Amino acid sequence: MAKDRTVHYDGPAGGWGSLRGIATVFGKEWATPLATETLARQNKPGGFMCVSCSWAKPAAHHPFEFCENGAKATLWELTSHRCTPDFFARHSLTELRRWRDHDLEHQGRLTHPMRYDPATDRYVPCGWDEAFSAIGRELRAIDPKSSVFYTSGRASLETAYLYQLFARLYGHNNLPDSSNMCHETTSVALKKVIGASVGTVVFDDLSNCDAMFFFGQNTGSNSPRFLHPLQEAAKRGVKIVTFNPVRERGLESFTNPQNPVEMLTGRETAISSQYHQLRPAGDIAAVLGICKHVFAADDAAKQKGRRVLDVDFIAQHTRGLDAFEKMVRATPWETIERESGLSRKVIEAAAQVYVEADRVTAFYGMGLTQHRHGFENVAMLVNMLLLKGNIGREGTGISPVRGHSNVQGQRTVGIAEKPELVPLDKLAQQFNFEPPRDKGMNTVEVCEGILAGRVKAFIGLGGNFVRAIPDHGRMEKAWSGMRLTVQVATKLNRSHLVHGEVAYLLPCLGRTEEDMQASGPQAVSMEDTFSNILGSKGRRKPASEHLRSEVAIVAGMAKATLPMNNKVTWDRWVADYALIRDLIAETYPEEFHNFNARMWTPGGFYRGNSARERIWKTQSGKADFTVPKTLSAAGFEDAPGRYRLITLRSNDQFNTTIYGYSDRLRGIEGRRDVLLINPGEMRRNGLREGQVVSLVSDAQDGIEREVTGLTVTPFALPDGCLGAYYPEMNPLIAVAHHDEQSGTPAAKSVPVRIRPGGKAAGGKPGESAGAPA
Template sequence: MDPKLSDIEHPATQQDPTTPYDRHPAGGWGSVEGIARVVATSQTSAVAARILAKLNKPGGVMCSSCAWAKPAGPARFEFCENGAKATMWELDRKRAGADFFAEHSLTSLRAWHDHDLERTGRLTEPLRYDAATDRYVPIGWEEAFALVGAELRAMDPQEAVFYASGHAGLEAAYLYALFARAMGHQNLPQSSNMCHETTSVNLKTYIGTPVGTCTLEDFDHCDAIFFFGQNTGSNSPRFLNILKKAVQRGCRVVTFNPVRERGLIEFKSPQNVKQMTIGAPTQISEKYYQLRPGGDISVLAGLMKCVLEAEDAAPGTVLDHAFISEHTEGFEQTVEAVRATTWAELEAHSGLTEAMIREAAQVYLTAKNVIGIYGMGMTQHVNGWLNLGMLCNFLMMRGNLGRLGAGVSPVRGHSNVQGQRTVGIGEKSAHMPADKLRALFGIEPPEQDGLNAVHACEALLEGKVRGVISLGGNLLRALPDIERMEAAWPRLRLSVQIATKLNRSHLVPAEVSLILPCLGRTDRDIQAGGEQVISMEDTFSHIYGSVGGAEPPSDSLRSELAIVAGLAKATLPQNPNFDWDGWCANYDRVRDLIAATFPKDFADFNARLMEPGGFYRGNPARERIWNTQSGKAQFTPPTMLSALGVIPDQPDVLTLITLRSNDQFNTTIYGYSDRLRGLKGSREVVLINRTQMARLGLSEGQKIDLVTAIEPETERRVSGFTVTAYDLPDGCIAGYYPELNPLVPLSYHEKHSKTPAYKGTPVRLVP
C-alpha cells in the first residue's frame, strides 16, 4: 500500500530542518574552499594555473569533468569547482610506475579505497599482469601491441568487446569504432549505456533525434524551465551561471526531484565579486517539489490535465493546435489516457498533492517558451522511456519543441560521451554507415548488431565473451551487479585497460591482462606531424578543439589515438586504405575521415575546429524536421503512472536511489565531502527520513545491511552501512554510487535501452 500523504511530517515543498543539509548557496565561498582543498592536497605544478586560466576557452583544454557548453564569450574563469578538481587530479605529480607495482600485489591493492587507488598518481609505462607474483610488471609497447593483436586474432570477432568511456576525443573514438568493425564486430558498449541511453534510444523514437534539441542561446529566451531528476550543482556547476542570468531576467524555474539539491535552490556566483561579498544569493527554483522516485509520469500527467482543463475553459487559446496538427501524431489517444487518470492515483504515485501540481502548471500556462531539463533521475528507471515520452508530451502540447527558447534538454555528464556516439561508438550499423566504410576503406562491415553494456555483461556471464578492451573508464566499478561481474571477469582470456590512473577495474585480471597508460586531456600531444589537437562534443551538439598544455608525466605515454592505432595495426590484416601511422602523425587526417563518413555533421571539420563557442553540427528536430518512422513527432499515451519496475507493496521494501557526491565524478572519488548536501565522512551511509526510520524501528548511527528485494534466487547484499537521517520522500532511501551498485540486478533496467535502474531498485534494510 502507498503511504498516505499525511504520513509525511513536512510538505514536499519545504526543507526538513531536523536532518542534515547545507545552509549555504551553491557556488560561493564553499566552491572556492573546495578548489583550495584540492590544490593543497595535490602536488600540482605551476602549469596548473596556466591551464585553468584557459580551461574551456578557444586554444585551451576542454574540461573533462562534464559536457556543459563552452561559450564563445567565456568568463574570466570558465571553470567550476569540479572542473578544477578534475584538472588538478590529472596534473598531480605523483606517479604509479614499475616500482609501485613491485611493492604492491593486486590482492593487497583490492583492500584499498577507490580514492586511494587513484591518489597513487599517473601511470607511467605499459604493464602486464604476472600471475606468479600477483603483480603488474613492465612490458614494451611493441611487445604489448603484438600480444594483444595475437590474442584478438585468435578469437572469433564476436567474442571481443570494445568498451569506451566518455573521455577519449572524437579522433580516437572514430578509429576505435573503425577498428571494431574492421575486425568484424560491433560490440561497442559505452558509458552512455549506464546513464543516458534512455535518451539515445527513446528520444529518437519520439522526435527523431537521439540528443536534446536546445542550444545555449535558448536560455536567453526561455520564460520557464522545468527540471526533472537533475543535480546541476554537482554535475554541471557552470550551468548555474546561465540559470542565474535567466532567473534575473524573469525566467521561472520549477524543479521536481526526490532530493533537495542546493544548486537548484540558491546560488552565489564565484565570478561576481559583489555577490560573493555583500550580495544575496540568487534563488534558482521558484517551486521545488520532492516527488517520489518514479513519480515523474504522474506529475507530468497531472500537469497535462491542468493544460487540458485550461483549454476546455478557453478553447483555442492554450494548446498549440497548429503545431499539434502539422507536426505530431497520437495526440487524441494521449489526451484520452491522461483524462482517464484520477487525481487520487496521481497523488499516490507522485507523493505530491493536486494543489502542488496545479501550482506548477500555472507556471507553464503563463510561459510562452519552456525548456524541459532532465538528468539520470528520469533515465535510470525501468520505465524511463515513459518518463521521457511524457516530458515530450508536456512540451509538445504548447509547441515547445523546435523554436527559440524552448525544447527538451538532457544534461550529459561525461565530456565527450555524446560525441563518441556521433562518430560511431555504438552497437548498431546505423552508428557508422556501412556504405561509407565500404567506400573509404574497402571493408565489408558486420551486419549483425553488437552488444551494449548489459548484453556484453550477460554474454560474459555465459562465457561468450573472451576479451574486453576498455578505452578509459572504470567499467567493473560502474556496472550493476558488481559482485557477479567481478566473479566472472577472471574467466576472460584478455583484458586491456587504456587509462591515466589506477582504478578498481585494473585489480581484477583476466588470464592475459595489460594496462596501457595514455596521455590525459591536459597533456601536450606531440606526434610525428607536430603538436596535435583533439576534439569533443558538448551536451548541445557543439564541437570544440582541445589543446593540452602540460608536459606528459612520462616519455613512455602514448595518446589514446596512438594506442588504438597500435592495437589495430597489430590485429588487422594489411589494408592499403588503413594508414594507421599517417593518422597518428596528423590528426587532421582523421578529422577528414570523420567528415567524409558523417558529412552532414562534420563538413569542413578542420576549418571549423577552433571556432569560438564550438561549431554546431545541427539537429533536425530543432528545425521541426522529425526523422521518425511516421515523419512526425510522437505523442505517447501513459500506460502506467510510475516509472518504477517494481512498486513496493510491503512496508519494509523501499526504493533505493543512488547518488553522486559533490566530491566525485562518476567513479572517481576526489574526497569524502558531500558539502552541498551537508554530509561528510564515510560514503557507506543510508539516507532515510526520520518518520520512516521510526516506522522501521531504526536509530540514527545504527549499522545495517541492504538486501535487494527482487530476484531472491541470487542474494545481493552490502554490509556495514550507517543509518543517516535525511530529507527524502517516504518510501525511498538513498546512498552513493558506485558503493551500492552491487544491489542493482543486471536484469533490472530500462525497457528499451537496457540502462540500469540505479534510481529505482527495491531493497530491504536488515539490522
C-alpha cells in the same frame, strides 16, 4: 542538523565552499605550479576542453570558465604523484583490491605500460611493442564477436572514430560506451518520438525562454557551470520549476564565485521558484498531472475563444494526440497523487507556470533515464512540450544534460552497438571492407555475456567499467573467466585490478598534456551537450616520457591485430590527426564538412538537429505523442518493508572518481558509508541515528545481494525511499534491472530492504578500508 534532525547544508552552491573544495584537491595532489595557467585556458577558444562534464563552452566566456568539479578533474590529472612500476612491485593485485577507490587513484599518474604476471600477482613493466604484439595475437586467436571494445566518455572524436573503425575492421559491433549506463534511454526515446537522438536546446535558448522545468538533474554537482545562466535567468524573472526526490542545493540557491560583491556580501540567488520532492519513479504521474491541468486550462480558454494548446503546431507537426488526451482525461487525480507522491495542488501550481509561459525549456538527467520505465519518463516529458509547441522554436526544447565530456560525441562518430545508427555503407566504400551488420552488445548484454562465459576479451578505452556496472559482486567473480583484458587509462582504478588470464594496463596522455607526433603538436575535438564541436589542445609536459596518446594506442593495437589494407593507414593518421578529421568529414559530410577549418570556431560549430528544425525523422514523419503503459517508472510493486533506493553522487566525485569524502552540498563530511532516510521512516522502522545496518536486494530473482556497514543518517527524502552513494551501491542492482527499451541500468529506483546489524566499513561500504603504503 536542522530542527527535524536531518543532515543538510544551509549555504548556497558555489561561493567560498566551492573555492575551498578546489583548494583541498590542489593541496592533496600537489599539482604543478603551472596549474593556474592551465585552468585559465580551460574551456576557452584555443585552450583545452574540460575532462569532466560536457556543458557548453560559450564563445562569450567568463574569466574563469571552469567549475569546482571541472577544476578538480584538471588538478587530478595534473597531480605530481606518480604510480610507477615500483608501486606495483610493492603491492599485489589481491592486496590492492582491498583499497578504497580514492586511495587507488590518489597514487597518481600511471607512467609505464604494464602486463599482469600471474606468478607474482603483480603488474610488471613491459614495452609498448610487446604489449601490442601480445594483444594482437590474443585477438586473432578468438572469434571477433566474443570481444568487447568499451569506451568511456572522455576519449576524443578522433580516437573514437579510429576505435570504432578498428572494431568493425576486426569484425564486430560490440561497442558499448558510458552512454549505455546513463543516457541510452534518451537516445532511444528521443529518436523514436521526435526523430533526433539528442537534445534540441542550444545555449542561446537559455537566454530566450520564459520558464524552465527540471527533472532528476543535480546541477550543483554534475554541471555547475550551468548555474551561471540559471542565475541570470532567475534574475530576469524566468520561472524555474524543479521535480526531484532530493533537494539539491544547486537548484535552490547559488552564489557566483566570479562575482566579488556576491562573495564579499554572501548574497545568494534563489534558483527554483517551485521545488517538488516527488517519489522516485513518480515523474510519469507528475508530468501527466501537468498535462491534465493543461487540457483543463484549454477547455476554459475555449469558452472565451482562445486556446492554450498550440493547435496549429499539433495539426501540422504531431500525431497521436487523441489517444494521449483520452488517457490523461481518464486518469483520476487520486491515482496521479498516489504515484507521484505530490498533491494535486502543487502539480497544478507547476502546470500553471507551463500554461502561462510562451517559451519553455525542459532539462533532465539520470533521475529520468535510470528506471525500468525510463523510456516512458522521457516520452512523457516530450508529450508535455508538444502540447504547446515547445520544440523547434527559439527559447524552447528538451535538453538531456549529458555527463562525461565527450560521451555524446563518441556516438556521433560511430561508437554504437546498433548498426543502423552508423553509415556502414560509407565506411565500406572508404576503407574497402565489409563491415559487420549484426547488432552488437550494449553494457547490460556485455555483463550477461561475461556471466555466461561468452565474452573472451575486453578492451577498455578509459573509464572504470567493472566499478560502474550493476551486480558488482557477481561481475567481479566472473571477470577472471575472460582470456584477455586491456585497460587504457591515466590513473589506477578498481577495473585494473580485476583481470583476465592475459592483462595489460596501458597509460595514456591526459587532455591537458602536449600530444607531440611526427607532424608536430596535435589537437583533438569533442562534442558538448548542445551538439557543438570544439577543438582542444593540451600544453603541459606529459607526466611520463613513456605515455602515448589514445590515438596512438588504438592504432598500435589495430596494426598488431588486423591484416594489411591499403586504405587503412594507421601510421599516417597517428602522425597527423587532421587526416582523421578529414575521414570523419567524409563519413559524415552533413555534420562535419570543413571540419579542420571550423574546429576552432569560438563556442564550437553546431552540427545541427533535425527536430530543432521541425523535421521529424520518425516512422510517422511527425513528432509522436505516446501513451504511457504505466504511471510508475520503477518497474516493481510497493510492498511492506520494500524501499526504492536512489543511488547518488557526492559533491566530491565525478562518476566513479572519488576526489575526497566531502559531500558539502548535502552536509555529509568524512564518509560515504551512509544510508539516507527520513526521520519518519526511521521511527516506523525502529532505527536510530548512527545505527549500522545493511541493505539487501529485493529483486526477487533468487540471488543474494547485500551491502553492509551503512550508518543510518536522517535526511530529507520522501517516504518509501532511501539514498546511498554510487558506485558503492552497485552490488545491489541486478543486471536484469534496467530500462525495458534501452537497457540502461535502473539505478534510481532499486528495490531493497533494510537489515539491522552489520559491521561498519570505515568509509566505503562493501569493501575493506585499505590504506596506501
